[in-house]
Amino acid sequence: xxxxxxxxxxxxxxVLSIAVAFPRNGDEAAAIVGDSIVTGAGAGVFPAGxxxxxxxxxxxxxxxxxxxxxxxxxxxxxxAQFTGTSLIGLSxxxxxxxxxxxxxxxPDGSVxxxxxxxxxxxxxxxQTGGLPLVANAGPAGLTLTIGSTTLPTLPKxxxxxxxx
Amino acid sequence: MGxxxxxxxxxxxxxxxxxWSIAAVLVLCxxxxxxxSVALGxxxxxxxxxxxxxxxxxxxxxxxxxxxxxxxxxxxxxASFGINAKRPTGFVQDGTGAALGRINYNKHAQVAGRHxxxxxxxxxxxxxxxxxxxxxxxxAQLIGDCTQAGVECPxxxxxxxSVLVYVEDNSDTGAGDVFQISFCTDGxxxxxxxxxxxxxxxxxxxxxxxxxxxxxxxxxxxxxxxRLRP
Numbered sequence: 001x002x003x004x005x006x007x008x009x010x011x012x013x014x015v016l017s018i019a020v021a022f023p024r025n026g027d028e029a030a031a032i033v034g035d036s037i038v039t040g041a042g043a044g045v046f047p048a049g050x051x052x053x054x055x056x057x058x059x060x061x062x063x064x065x066x067x068x069x070x071x072x073x074x075x076x077x078x079x080a081q082f083t084g085t086s087l088i089g090l091s092x093x094x095x096x097x098x099x100x101x102x103x104x105x106x107p108d109g110s111v112x113x114x115x116x117x118x119x120x121x122x123x124x125x126x127q128t129g130g131l132p133l134v135a136n137a138g139p140a141g142l143t144l145t146i147g148s149t150t151l152p153t154l155p156k157x158x159x160x161x162x163x164x
Numbered sequence: 165m166g167x168x169x170x171x172x173x174x175x176x177x178x179x180x181x182x183x184w185s186i187a188a189v190l191v192l193c194x195x196x197x198x199x200x201s202v203a204l205g206x207x208x209x210x211x212x213x214x215x216x217x218x219x220x221x222x223x224x225x226x227x228x229x230x231x232x233x234x235x236x237x238x239x240x241x242x243a244s245f246g247i248n249a250k251r252p253t254g255f256v257q258d259g260t261g262a263a264l265g266r267i268n269y270n271k272h273a274q275v276a277g278r279h280x281x282x283x284x285x286x287x288x289x290x291x292x293x294x295x296x297x298x299x300x301x302x303x304a305q306l307i308g309d310c311t312q313a314g315v316e317c318p319x320x321x322x323x324x325x326s327v328l329v330y331v332e333d334n335s336d337t338g339a340g341d342v343f344q345i346s347f348c349t350d351g352x353x354x355x356x357x358x359x360x361x362x363x364x365x366x367x368x369x370x371x372x373x374x375x376x377x378x379x380x381x382x383x384x385x386x387x388x389x390x391r392l393r394p
Binding site for chain 2: 037039040065067076158159160
């Protein structure tokens with residue numbers, strides 16, 4: 001009788017020790033790994049006629065660092081600055097700073113990033129924050145949609161957008 | 165007399181043997197359980213263990229994108245940077261500071277060494293003891309490898325083998341964040357020492373985020389602080 005009780009106790013202890021020794025939920029190592037890393041920095045020149053809110057766009061720069069997990073959630077940052085000329089002929093720099101919270105990799109090698117952004121029109125008016133942002137970045141360039149407005153695509157003539 | 169004592173001793177040992185067996189098994193189980201979680205270097209992401217100094221064992225994620233201004237008028241140059249760094253799968257806290265990621269750095273002028281495109285191979289990290297409302301903040305050193313195939317690094321001065329990027333995440337808005345880059349002639353390691361003067365400084369536009377573990381903060385909804393314009 002004593003042996004049976006002792007055997008049962010020992011078996012329980014062994015099972016418990018195995019449960020403690022191995023990872024509790026199996027995702028501890030995976031939690032620090034995202035499925036893709038998207039990094040970019042570069043510049044481009046807009047085609048003639050590109051316009052945003054009355055500003056004739058000439059060119060722009062961009063930079064991003066985003067890590068997308070297998071669930072589609074993402075952490076990262078995107079910054080773009082477009083230069084142009086206002087209606088009255090003044091130089092104007094439009095700055096978009098985005099906080100990326102989700103993203104997907106596309107078959108064509110581009111990525112679609114979602115989040116919120118701040119838009120600074122560079123004309124002396126107060127910048128606007130909390131705007132919905134969708135960005136498509138890839139070998140062809142950068143296309144931003146702020147709220148319901150899609151900005152002209154900035155073709156990439158220099159730099160990189162690397163999805164790895 | 166000796167013959168009388170021996171059976172009593174045996175009896176005493178026999179009577180307490182189950183207790184000693186249980187104790188021995190418990191000791192074995194505890195000694196097996198502790199090394200399994202500690203020696204393998206597994207980290208609980210919920211417990212980032214914030215430190216006060218840069219270290220090669222800290223778990224965290226670094227992301228950023230923005231611009232910095234280099235030089236002074238009339239020779240000033242704008243440069244864009246995009247950075248990513250994280251710990252690799254199965255990261256072991258053995259002091260080597262292994263990391264994955266990429267450094268992109270692009271000077272917007274026809275100057276020498278205007279392109280940097282290297283993988284991150286090492287990282288040192290410090291998480292802020294007073295993180296921002298979004299749970300981010302800290303400092304990091306990212307080390308890129310110029311010796312791998314297909315990378316882009318400056319060729320002057322000759323012998324550059326690694327890139328050292330130092331970043332600070334001082335706010336959710338990006339205001340006061342820092343990006344600096346320098347080029348080193350020693351091979352990539354967690355702490356290169358043969359590095360030239362750093363260029364960069366407080367970022368002009370953009371944002372740098374340093375997060376513990378794999379978790380991110382909520383997106384800010386308020387307008388960001390006013391930023392420098394050219």
